[in-house]
Amino acid sequence: MAAAVAAATVPVSVIGGGTSGAAGRGTALSTAGLSGVRLHEPGALTLVAGAGTPLAEVEARLAREGQRLAFEPMDHRGLLGTEGAPTLGGVMAGNVSGPRRVAAGAARDFALGLRFVDGTGRVVANGGRVMKNVTGYDLVRLLCGSRGRLGVITEVALKVLPAPETQGMLVLEGLDVERAVAAMAAALGSPYEVTGAAHDPEQGRTWLRIEGFAAQVDYRLERLAAALADFGPAEVVRDADAVAGVWAGVRDVAAFHGAPGAVWRVHCRPSAAPALVARAGAEAALLDWGGGLIWLRVAEGADLRARLGAFDGHATRVRGTGPEPAAPPEAPGVAALTEGLRRRFDPRGIFDTEG
Amino acid sequence: MDMPAPDPAILGRKAELVARLAEFLPERAVIHDPAETRAYECDALTAYSCPPLAVVLPGSTEEVSRVLALCHAMGVPVVPRGAGTSLAGGALPTADSVILGVARMTEVLETSLEDRMIRVQTGRTNLSVTGAVEEEGFFYAPDPSSQLACAIAGNIAMNSGGAHCLKYGVTTNNLLGATVVLMDGTVVELGGAHMDAGGLDLLGLVCGSEGQLGVVTEATLRILPKPEGARPVLMGFSSSEVAGACVADIIRAGVLPVAIEFMDRPCIEATEAFAQAGYPDCEALLIVEVEGVEAEIDHQLGLITQIARRHDPVEVREAADEDEAARIWKGRKSAFGAMGQMGDYICLDGTIPVSELPGVLGRIGDLSAEFGLRVANVFHAGDGNMHPLILFDANAPGQLETAEALGAEILKACVAAGGCLTGEHGVGVEKRDLMDHQFAPADLAAQMEVKDVFDPAWLLNPAKVFPLAASEARRGARLAAE
Numbered sequence: 001m002a003a004a005v006a007a008a009t010v011p012v013s014v015i016g017g018g019t020s021g022a023a024g025r026g027t028a029l030s031t032a033g034l035s036g037v038r039l040h041e042p043g044a045l046t047l048v049a050g051a052g053t054p055l056a057e058v059e060a061r062l063a064r065e066g067q068r069l070a071f072e073p074m075d076h077r078g079l080l081g082t083e084g085a086p087t088l089g090g091v092m093a094g095n096v097s098g099p100r101r102v103a104a105g106a107a108r109d110f111a112l113g114l115r116f117v118d119g120t121g122r123v124v125a126n127g128g129r130v131m132k133n134v135t136g137y138d139l140v141r142l143l144c145g146s147r148g149r150l151g152v153i154t155e156v157a158l159k160v161l162p163a164p165e166t167q168g169m170l171v172l173e174g175l176d177v178e179r180a181v182a183a184m185a186a187a188l189g190s191p192y193e194v195t196g197a198a199h200d201p202e203q204g205r206t207w208l209r210i211e212g213f214a215a216q217v218d219y220r221l222e223r224l225a226a227a228l229a230d231f232g233p234a235e236v237v238r239d240a241d242a243v244a245g246v247w248a249g250v251r252d253v254a255a256f257h258g259a260p261g262a263v264w265r266v267h268c269r270p271s272a273a274p275a276l277v278a279r280a281g282a283e284a285a286l287l288d289w290g291g292g293l294i295w296l297r298v299a300e301g302a303d304l305r306a307r308l309g310a311f312d313g314h315a316t317r318v319r320g321t322g323p324e325p326a327a328p329p330e331a332p333g334v335a336a337l338t339e340g341l342r343r344r345f346d347p348r349g350i351f352d353t354e355g
Numbered sequence: 356m357d358m359p360a361p362d363p364a365i366l367g368r369k370a371e372l373v374a375r376l377a378e379f380l381p382e383r384a385v386i387h388d389p390a391e392t393r394a395y396e397c398d399a400l401t402a403y404s405c406p407p408l409a410v411v412l413p414g415s416t417e418e419v420s421r422v423l424a425l426c427h428a429m430g431v432p433v434v435p436r437g438a439g440t441s442l443a444g445g446a447l448p449t450a451d452s453v454i455l456g457v458a459r460m461t462e463v464l465e466t467s468l469e470d471r472m473i474r475v476q477t478g479r480t481n482l483s484v485t486g487a488v489e490e491e492g493f494f495y496a497p498d499p500s501s502q503l504a505c506a507i508a509g510n511i512a513m514n515s516g517g518a519h520c521l522k523y524g525v526t527t528n529n530l531l532g533a534t535v536v537l538m539d540g541t542v543v544e545l546g547g548a549h550m551d552a553g554g555l556d557l558l559g560l561v562c563g564s565e566g567q568l569g570v571v572t573e574a575t576l577r578i579l580p581k582p583e584g585a586r587p588v589l590m591g592f593s594s595s596e597v598a599g600a601c602v603a604d605i606i607r608a609g610v611l612p613v614a615i616e617f618m619d620r621p622c623i624e625a626t627e628a629f630a631q632a633g634y635p636d637c638e639a640l641l642i643v644e645v646e647g648v649e650a651e652i653d654h655q656l657g658l659i660t661q662i663a664r665r666h667d668p669v670e671v672r673e674a675a676d677e678d679e680a681a682r683i684w685k686g687r688k689s690a691f692g693a694m695g696q697m698g699d700y701i702c703l704d705g706t707i708p709v710s711e712l713p714g715v716l717g718r719i720g721d722l723s724a725e726f727g728l729r730v731a732n733v734f735h736a737g738d739g740n741m742h743p744l745i746l747f748d749a750n751a752p753g754q755l756e757t758a759e760a761l762g763a764e765i766l767k768a769c770v771a772a773g774g775c776l777t778g779e780h781g782v783g784v785e786k787r788d789l790m791d792h793q794f795a796p797a798d799l800a801a802q803m804e805v806k807d808v809f810d811p812a813w814l815l816n817p818a819k820v821f822p823l824a825a826s827e828a829r830r831g832a833r834l835a836a837e
C-alpha cells in the first residue's frame with residue numbers, strides 16, 4: 001500500500017467496500033488486499049484486523065466468542081442503494097456509529113490503535129492495542145472520521161465488548177416529536193442504562209432498548225415503564241429477535257429504503273430536535289440517539305441547511321443532490337487547521353475523496 | 356532530565372513583557388515577583404522544578420487570547436497550567452516561559468440534564484463538575500484519584516482516566532466540545548453539545564495533546580445518570596499470576612464491572628500498616644465493583660465469585676452493607692498515601708494487554724531485585740493500566756537516578772509486552788526521552804507535524820512529549836528566526 005501511494009502520480013480514491021458510494025473522482029485504490037483478522041484476544045477485549053477486512057467477517061469472529069462491536073455500525077447499502085461488503089477501514093474512516101452510540105460511544109471511541117499510509121507513502125503507527133493509552137498525540141481519532149483525506153488506514157486495533165445475554169424494549173405509542181424527545185431524555189437520564197432511544201414520527205412510535213442479563217432486562221424494563229408513566233402505557237417487548245429487528249431498522253434507516261429524495265443526517269442537541277424537525281419540512285424523519293441524530297428525507301435539490309438555520313450541530317447530505325456541498329461547512333479557524341493537516345499529510349493532494 | 360537552556364533574549368525582555376501584559380490584565384492576574392512565581396515552579400512531579408519568567412491568570416477566553424497573541428508576537432514560550440497535579444512534569448516551566456494558569460476560570464456556563472451535558476470553564480476541578488449536577492442525580496464519569504484537586508483543563512490535556520474507566524471511558528470519551536485558543540490568539544470552537552462534530556476530529560486530537568496544541572478555556576462534558584447502587588467484592592489469591600488470570604476470565608464472561616482493582620503483597624502490607632483495612636494475608640488481591648440495584652448486583656457478584664472460586668481464592672469477601680463496602684475500598688483508596696508514608700516513590704502508569712499481566716508482573720519483580728529497590732503494584736487491572744510504585748530514598752545519593760533507571764526498564768517491559776509508556780499520566784518531561792522505544796521516527800514525525808500546524812513556532816509547552824533531540828530542529832527554527 002505504501003509503495004502504491006508513493007508511486008501514485010494521479011489522484012487516487014481509497015475504496016474499502018465501496019458501500020458509501022462516495023469514492024471520489026480519483027483512480028480507485030482498493031484496500032481489499034489488507035484483509036484478515038490478525039489477533040483476537042477475548043479476555044483482553046481486543047481485536048486487530050486489516051482495514052480491508054469485511055465487517056461481516058469481524059462480526060462473525062466476535063460472535064463466536066460472545067462478543068461484538070458495541071458501536072453498532074450501520075449498513076448503508078439499503079439506504080444508498082449500493083453493493084459490496086462494508087469494510088472495517090471504511091467504517092473507521094467514516095466513524096460510522098449506530099443507535100448504541102448514545103450509550104456506548106462512537107466508532108472512534110473503540111479504536112485503540114491504527115496504522116496508516118499518508119499521502120507521501122509514509123507508514124505511521126499510532127495508539128496501540130491497550131485500553132488506556134495517552135502516549136503521544138491521538139492520531140487514531142484524527143484518522144477515524146477523516147474519510148480517506150489524510151491517509152489510507154491499513155490496520156485497526158479495536159476494543160470489543162461482551163454481547164449481552166439478551167435484550168428487550170419499551171414501545172411508546174402516539175407521542176409527537178416534542179413529547180417523544182422528552183420521553184427519550186427521561187429514559188436516557190434514568191439509571192436503567194438505556195442503550196437505544198429512537199422515534200419514528202410517521203408511525204408515532206418511540207423505542208427504548210435495554211440490554212443485559214435476562215433478569216436485569218426484565219427488572220429494568222419494568223422500572224423504566226413506571227418512570228415513564230406520564231408518557232402513556234408502554235408496551236414491553238421481550239422477544240429478543242423482534243427487538244433486534246427493530247433496531248437494525250433504526251440503524252440502517254430502513255424506513256427510507258427505496259423512497260425517493262435526498263437523505264440528510266443531522267447531529268444536534270436532543271432538546272433542539274423538535275424545532276429542527278419542524279423547520280426541516282421533510283417528507284420523512286427518523287430520530288435516533290434520543291433526538292441527537294435526525295435522519296431527514298427531503299425533496300431532491302432542497303436547500304436543507306438554509307431551512308434549518310444556525311444550530312449547535314451539523315448537517316450532512318448522505319444521499320442525493322442539492323445546491324450545497326454534502327459536507328457541513330467549517331468555521332474559518334477550524335477550516336485553516338483542517339487544510340493545514342491535509343497539506344502536511346498529503347502535500348501532493350493525492351487523495352481525492354468526495355465529502 | 357535535561358531542559359533546553361533559556362533564551363537570554365527573552366529573559367532580557369521580562370520587564371517589557373510584564374508591562375504589556377499589565378495593559379489588559381488586572382494587577383492580581385500578572386505574577387512576576389520571583390518570590391511569588393516560585394509557587395509555580397513545579398507540578399506533582401516535584402523532582403524537577405524551575406521558576407517561570409512570569410505567571411498570568413486570565414479570567415476569560417478573551418484574555419487568554421490576548422495573552423497568547425502577545426507572547427506569540429514577542430516569541431515567548433507559554434506553558435499552560437490547570438491545578439498543577441501532573442505526575443509527568445507536564446506543567447513544568449522553563450525560565451524563559453510564561454505560565455498561563457486557568458485557575459481563576461471556574462464557572463459553570465450551562466447545564467442541561469435533557470441533553471446530558473454541562474459546559475464549564477476549564478479551571479473548574481473535576482470533582483466540582485460532578486458537584487454541580489449531583490443533586491439532580493447525575494455525575495461526570497472520568498474520576499482520576501486526584502479529582503478533588505485536578506482541573507478539567509489538565510484532564511483534557513492529559514486525557515485523564517480513573518478507576519471507573521473500564522465502564523465509562525476516559526476523558527476523550529466524555530468530551531463533547533471545547534473552546535481552544537491557538538498560540539497566535541485565534542479562538543476555535545470544536546464540537547458542541549451534540550455528539551460527533553463533523554469534519555476531522557480535532558477535538559479528539561487536542562484531547563491528550565498535553566497543552567502543546569492550544570489552550571482549552573471552556574469544555575462541554577457529557578454527564579451521566581448515577582447508578583442506583585454499587586457494591587464491591589474483595590478476593591485474595593495465592594499469586595499475582597492467578598489474580599491476573601481471574602481478571603481475564605471475569606472480562607471474558609461478559610460481566611462488565613465498573614472497576615477491577617489489583618494490589619500485590621508489598622502494597623497490601625503497606626496499606627495494612629497505614630489504614631488497617633483488614634485485608635487478607637495473601638500475595639495479591641482484587642477489588643471488583645459492580646453497579647445496579649440489589650438484585651442485579653447480587654446476580655453479577657454471584658457470577659464473579661463463581662469465576663473467582665475456580666482460581667482457589669484465599670478469601671472472597673462480599674460487602675454486606677455500606678460499611679463493609681467502605682472498608683473494602685479503604686485500603687485501595689489510601690494506597691498512595693500509605694506508600695508515601697514509606698518514603699519517596701515514583702509512580703509509573705504503563706499499560707499492557709490484560710493477558711500479559713502475569714508475565715509483566717514477574718518481570719517487574721526481577722527488575723526490582725536487580726536494581727535493589729522495592730516496587731509495589733496497585734492498579735486498574737480491568738484495563739491493564741499498571742501503577743508500579745518504585746520506593747526510594749531521595750536523600751540517599753544516587754537513589755533517584757537508580758529509581759528512574761528502574762522505571763525506564765519497567766516501561767520498556769510494558770512496551771515490549773505490547774503495551775505503552777503511559778495510560779493516564781501523560782508523557783510530559785518524565786517519559787519524553789523514552790518515546791523512541793514505543794514509536795518509530797516516522798510515527799513521531801507525524802505527531803510533530805500536527806504541532807507544526809497548530810503552533811508553527813513551537814512556543815506552546817515546547818520541550819515536552821517528544822525526545823529533545825527529535826524536536827530540536829523545530830524548536831531551534833524558532834530561535835533562529837528571532
Ligand SMILES: Cc1cc2nc3c(=O)[nH]c(=O)nc-3n(C[C@H](O)[C@H](O)[C@H](O)COP(=O)(O)OP(=O)(O)OC[C@H]3O[C@@H](n4cnc5c(N)ncnc54)[C@H](O)[C@@H]3O)c2cc1C
Pocket residue numbers: 013014015016017018019020021022023031051052075076080084085086087088089090091092093094095096097147148149151152153154265316317318319326353354355
Ligand atoms: C456523502 C456520504 C456521506 C456519508 N457520511 C457519513 C457520516 O457522516 N457518518 C456515517 O456514519 N456514515 C457516513 N457515510 C457512510 C460511510 O462512509 C460508509 O457506510 C462506510 O464507510 C462503509 O464502509 P466501506 O468499506 O463500504 O467504505 P467505502 O464506501 O469504500 O469508503 C467510505 C469512505 O471511507 C474512505 N475509506 C475507505 N477505506 C478506507 C481506508 N482503509 N483508509 C482510509 N479511508 C478509507 C473512502 O475513501 C470513502 O471516503 C456517508 C456516505 C456518503 C455517501
Ligand SMILES: Cc1cc2nc3c(=O)[nH]c(=O)nc-3n(C[C@H](O)[C@H](O)[C@H](O)COP(=O)(O)OP(=O)(O)OC[C@H]3O[C@@H](n4cnc5c(N)ncnc54)[C@H](O)[C@@H]3O)c2cc1C
Pocket residue numbers: 398399434435436437438439440441442444445446457477498499500501504505506507508509510511512513514515516517518565566567569570571572691779780781816
Ligand atoms: C495523587 C495523584 C493521583 C493521580 N491520579 C490520577 C489518576 O487516577 N488518573 C489520571 O489520569 N491522572 C492522575 N493523576 C495525574 C494528574 O492529576 C492528571 O494528569 C490531571 O489531569 C492533571 O490536571 P491538572 O489540572 O492538575 O493539570 P496540570 O498539572 O496543571 O497540567 C497538566 C498538563 O495539562 C496542560 N494544561 C493545563 N491546563 C491546560 C489548558 N487550559 N489548556 C491546555 N493544556 C493545559 C499542562 O501544560 C500540562 O501539560 C494523579 C496525580 C496525583 C498527584
